[in-house]
Amino acid sequence: MISLVLVCILLLLGLGIAGARLAHTPSGNSIVYGGSLGISCISLLIALLSLAATPSTITLPLGLPWIGAHFRLDSLAAFFLFVVGLGSAGASLYALGYGAHEPEPQRVLPFYPVFLAGLNLVVLADDAFSFLFAWELMSLASWALVMSHDREPGNAHAGLVYIIMASFSGLALLLCFGLLAGPTGSYDFVAMRAVHPTPGLAAIALVLALIGAGSKAGVVPLHAWLPLAHPAAPSHVSALMSGVMTKVAVYGFIRIALDLIGAPTAWSGILVLAVGGITAVMGVLYALMEHDLKRLLAYHTVENIGIIFIGLGLAIAFGANGLAAAAALGLTAALFHVFNHSVFKSLLFFGTGAVLTTTGERDMDHLGGLIHRMPKTAFAFLVGCVAISALPPLNGFVSEWLTFQAILLHPNLPQWGLKIAIPADGALLALSAALAAACLVKAYGVTFLGRPRTRAAIDAHEVERCSIAAMYVFAALCLLAGIFPGVVIDLLAPVVHTLTGARMPTQLGVAWLSILPVASARSSYNGLLVLLFIAASASLAVLVVHRFASRATRRAPAWDCGFPDPRPETQYTGGSFAQPIRRVYGAVVFRTHETVTMPPPGDIAPARIEKHFSDVIWDVFYAPIAGAIWRASEILNHLQFLTIRRYLGFVFAALIILLFALALWQ
Amino acid sequence: MAVIQGLLVQGVQMALVLLLAPLLTGLVRKVKARLQRRRGASLIQPYRDLKRLLGKEVVLAENASWLFRTAPYVIFAVTWVAAALVPTFGTGLLFNWSGDLIAITALLGSARFAQALAAMDIGTSFGGIGASREVMIASLAEPAMLMIALTVALVAGSTQLSTIADYMAFSAVGLRVSLALGLVALIIVALAENARIPVDNPATHLELTMVHEAMVLEYSGRHLAMIELAAALKLLLYISVIACIFCPVGLAHGYAIGFVLYLFKLAVAGVLLGVFEMSIAKMRVFRVPNFLGAALMLGLLGVLLLFVSEGM
Numbered sequence: 001m002i003s004l005v006l007v008c009i010l011l012l013l014g015l016g017i018a019g020a021r022l023a024h025t026p027s028g029n030s031i032v033y034g035g036s037l038g039i040s041c042i043s044l045l046i047a048l049l050s051l052a053a054t055p056s057t058i059t060l061p062l063g064l065p066w067i068g069a070h071f072r073l074d075s076l077a078a079f080f081l082f083v084v085g086l087g088s089a090g091a092s093l094y095a096l097g098y099g100a101h102e103p104e105p106q107r108v109l110p111f112y113p114v115f116l117a118g119l120n121l122v123v124l125a126d127d128a129f130s131f132l133f134a135w136e137l138m139s140l141a142s143w144a145l146v147m148s149h150d151r152e153p154g155n156a157h158a159g160l161v162y163i164i165m166a167s168f169s170g171l172a173l174l175l176c177f178g179l180l181a182g183p184t185g186s187y188d189f190v191a192m193r194a195v196h197p198t199p200g201l202a203a204i205a206l207v208l209a210l211i212g213a214g215s216k217a218g219v220v221p222l223h224a225w226l227p228l229a230h231p232a233a234p235s236h237v238s239a240l241m242s243g244v245m246t247k248v249a250v251y252g253f254i255r256i257a258l259d260l261i262g263a264p265t266a267w268s269g270i271l272v273l274a275v276g277g278i279t280a281v282m283g284v285l286y287a288l289m290e291h292d293l294k295r296l297l298a299y300h301t302v303e304n305i306g307i308i309f310i311g312l313g314l315a316i317a318f319g320a321n322g323l324a325a326a327a328a329l330g331l332t333a334a335l336f337h338v339f340n341h342s343v344f345k346s347l348l349f350f351g352t353g354a355v356l357t358t359t360g361e362r363d364m365d366h367l368g369g370l371i372h373r374m375p376k377t378a379f380a381f382l383v384g385c386v387a388i389s390a391l392p393p394l395n396g397f398v399s400e401w402l403t404f405q406a407i408l409l410h411p412n413l414p415q416w417g418l419k420i421a422i423p424a425d426g427a428l429l430a431l432s433a434a435l436a437a438a439c440l441v442k443a444y445g446v447t448f449l450g451r452p453r454t455r456a457a458i459d460a461h462e463v464e465r466c467s468i469a470a471m472y473v474f475a476a477l478c479l480l481a482g483i484f485p486g487v488v489i490d491l492l493a494p495v496v497h498t499l500t501g502a503r504m505p506t507q508l509g510v511a512w513l514s515i516l517p518v519a520s521a522r523s524s525y526n527g528l529l530v531l532l533f534i535a536a537s538a539s540l541a542v543l544v545v546h547r548f549a550s551r552a553t554r555r556a557p558a559w560d561c562g563f564p565d566p567r568p569e570t571q572y573t574g575g576s577f578a579q580p581i582r583r584v585y586g587a588v589v590f591r592t593h594e595t596v597t598m599p600p601p602g603d604i605a606p607a608r609i610e611k612h613f614s615d616v617i618w619d620v621f622y623a624p625i626a627g628a629i630w631r632a633s634e635i636l637n638h639l640q641f642l643t644i645r646r647y648l649g650f651v652f653a654a655l656i657i658l659l660f661a662l663a664l665w666q
Numbered sequence: 667m668a669v670i671q672g673l674l675v676q677g678v679q680m681a682l683v684l685l686l687a688p689l690l691t692g693l694v695r696k697v698k699a700r701l702q703r704r705r706g707a708s709l710i711q712p713y714r715d716l717k718r719l720l721g722k723e724v725v726l727a728e729n730a731s732w733l734f735r736t737a738p739y740v741i742f743a744v745t746w747v748a749a750a751l752v753p754t755f756g757t758g759l760l761f762n763w764s765g766d767l768i769a770i771t772a773l774l775g776s777a778r779f780a781q782a783l784a785a786m787d788i789g790t791s792f793g794g795i796g797a798s799r800e801v802m803i804a805s806l807a808e809p810a811m812l813m814i815a816l817t818v819a820l821v822a823g824s825t826q827l828s829t830i831a832d833y834m835a836f837s838a839v840g841l842r843v844s845l846a847l848g849l850v851a852l853i854i855v856a857l858a859e860n861a862r863i864p865v866d867n868p869a870t871h872l873e874l875t876m877v878h879e880a881m882v883l884e885y886s887g888r889h890l891a892m893i894e895l896a897a898a899l900k901l902l903l904y905i906s907v908i909a910c911i912f913c914p915v916g917l918a919h920g921y922a923i924g925f926v927l928y929l930f931k932l933a934v935a936g937v938l939l940g941v942f943e944m945s946i947a948k949m950r951v952f953r954v955p956n957f958l959g960a961a962l963m964l965g966l967l968g969v970l971l972l973f974v975s976e977g978m
Contacts, residue, residue: 368789386776408825430812433809433812435805437779438801442801445782450789523766525765525768530764533761541739542739550720550887556725
């Protein structure tokens with residue numbers, strides 16, 4: 001099995017080289033994306049088959065000579081290989097249509113398959129060297145894709161911030177593996193599992209893993225690069241970065257925290273819960289302040305990563321207390337959300353990409369009324385919006401429901417930190433779900449509903465068939481995972497069992513396809529019945545009303561309390577829609593305020609309203625570091641313009657100081 | 667045979683909530699009118715209004731999309747299903763276990779999502795203002811409701827309303843601080859979610875603080891009837907939830923007793939709501955977050971207390 005996947009990865013790398021050669025030919029686009037689609041489908045199938053199979057390993061004579069390159073396909077890797085395969089198959093299908101609009105294909109086609117190869121390779125790596133190599137391959141290939149439109153304003157800055165944060169994350173993981181390697185210094189994961197680090201070392205390693213993998217996944221406050229870099233890339237790559245790459249980062253964290261380090265501890269559960277809760281709420285609050293569609297979606301990725309980390313935190317906290325069944329529930333909720341988010345976030349980015357191709361706009365305040373001009377995209381996007389807002393009967397609700405059930409399971413944990421952190425996370429999760437729904441009403445309402453605000457929005461038209469097909473496949477998955485959640489939970493069971501030693505009860509045996517969180521639970525949810533119920537009630541209502549009441553319909557101008565204004569500028573924009581929420585939450589979190597300049601009576605100057613917003617996390621965490629680096633480089637800058645005598649003097653002084661240090665050390 | 671009987675009882679429940687909902691709205695209006703020393707419209711006026719609306723033609727705005735036309739049915743169906751999941755005259759109905767209190771809250775969220783989107787479809791400023799304020803209110807009311815659900819679930823050991831009602835009826839629950847906090851929070855949430863005074867005023871029109879009415883301004887005819895009916899159902903649903911958690915009397919003593927007691931509970935709640943609405947003024951829209959924030963904090967406090975000590 002694993003050798004087949006490695007062949008797939010090799011083919012992808014070959015496709016990258018082919019992409020570089022074929023970029024200028026008319027068929028280059030379809031060869032690269034068609035090839036990626038085929039290969040992704042194959043690895044998707046292999047992953048599905050290996051979910052419950054015994055782990056297969058292979059060692060190749062590559063990499064460092066005394067280590068070799070170890071690869072392993074166990075159930076955890078298989079699940080994430082499935083997520084990667086699904087996301088990349090969808091993105092490739094979408095790009096078969098979308099990629100034709102690419103102005104500079106030579107800057108996208110060579111790196112796209114390499115990026116896919118990197119994603120797959122991280123998941124398979126079974127030693128620290130291969131893992132870090134694959135991790136960096138993934139980072140660099142995606143960086144090249146982020147920089148593919150470097151002339152557009154802001155993209156060069158995004159690339160710079162991204163490469164700095166990617167290096168930082170690589171460094172943290174390098175140190176983490178260094179600590180886990182133990183005294184023997186063996187870097188393969190089998191040896192790391194066998195070594196049990198001291199509690200102190202394990203703690204530092206866990207924090208480093210949280211920093212390294214977390215910054216790639218986008219946990220607050222390490223998320224700063226994500227809303228810059230994800231939107232800068234072409235839309236199918238944005239979908240991959242948000243939907244898949246962040247999940248690979250989550251994989252990295254799970255692999256290190258739950259597999260390599262060994263026994264979980266309560267305080268690490270508290271840490272992960274705190275990080276998850278803050279990330280979820282901050283992410284969605286940032287999203288609410290945004291009116292650039294792609295950045296809004298990128299901030300929602302931050303939010304959903306928070307939700308995933310809440311699930312992981314619960315799994316760690318319960319695992320530390322020996323409650324295996326509860327830990328299995330928490331982990332299943334997290335992994336279910338990994339799958340869900342990869343599906344609906346890809347779908348939403350595809351939709352945004354479709355809007356971007358046909359209108360050239362990412363700013364929702366320049367759009368509007370697209371539901372009339374792009375009906376197919378609009379419907380698929382609506383499904384994605386409902387799913388990400390955690391509304392039944394779609395899939396987003398199921399994973400949040402499972403997380404809530406995990407929160408409720410054991411209120412009597414002995415640690416006081418967990419007694420506070422778990423209910424607090426429940427509140428933060430509830431808050432983020434409600435705010436996410438608000439934010440997606442804004443995104444959908446301003447972009448797709450109402451009247452068009454610009455010429456570009458008036459002239460919009462539907463996109464190619466391949467792009468539409470990709471969106472509808474993912475929309476169907478949102479629905480299927482929402483109404484048959486038991487299937488997904490059962491598929492996840494072997495993964496959860498290897499990591500926590502327990503699993504959720506088999507769901508396929510439950511009557512009527514309901515789902516049960518734990519065997520003895522008295523709570524259940526049935527998405528299929530809810531959907532059937534709603535469909536039946538709605539059809540009944542339509543039937544009765546149309547049969548027995550009036551069917552007459554007349555079109556007329558909008559009523560609007562008698563004073564309709566025909567100008568589209570009078571509609572609510574993203575900013576005005578978010579104003580009440582900005583006032584309620586933003587005043588505290590982002591120090592937002594508005595200044596209104598009203599001209600005196602009789603003056604015909606326009607009144608102005610200005611809104612001010614400060615990014616607290618950037619100001620607190622990033623600005624001081626950037627300022628310090630800037631000041632240091634200002635000082636060091638003087639060293640550039642000295643005479644040769646002075647340089648020699650410096651060298652001599654450095655030598656003397658080193659010798660003194662050595663002498664004192666002895 | 668048991669399945670058929672279960673289906674039948676479930677069908678009765680669905681019909682019952684649908685039939686009683688307008689009556690409850692009529693009762694609240696009547697109580698308010700009497701307290702204002704008016705005679706007030708008859709109790710069955712809401713039925714007459716619905717009949718009149720259903721018979722009229724729909725006047726659609728020129729740029730209304732399919733979403734605007736389907737939303738009323740979706741809102742109605744989702745609210746109806748949610749109302750059918752709440753135990754009214756008996757527990758353990760066939761479909762009670764297909765959705766718990768969390769799912770009911772989320773279903774109401776789905777209805778609100780559809781309504782807010784439909785409000786933005788025509789592209790009028792009234793629709794926008796209504797939708798943006800509705801989601802602001804919901805962004806506090808929904809987490810508060812979920813916190814209440816968690817509080818009750820921690821006491822009863824289940825999020826399933828049927829199980830909760832049975833637990834509350836038969837176990838020695840006693841007086842608990844957390845449940846008291848939950849009750850206060852639930853009443854606040856119910857007032858906000860149903861657009862009642864002091865959060866919103868269901869009787870106003872053309873007032874800038876309106877929320878719910880601004881969203882449905884463009885609707886007419888059968889579409890408006892569906893939305894009005896859904897609003898009435900939602901009020902009934904919240905009263906049923908409060909009744910089945912905090913006053914589960916009669917739910918387990920056969921359907922007949924349950925039914926009579928349910929009617930009584932509805933009547934008491936309707937009168938109390940009318941009296942409450944008459945005795946308080948509507949608050950400014952930016953005072954609402956404080957009001958609802960209090961509900962959220964009470965809910966969170968209830969959960970925290972139960973995490974600290976299971977006896978609280």
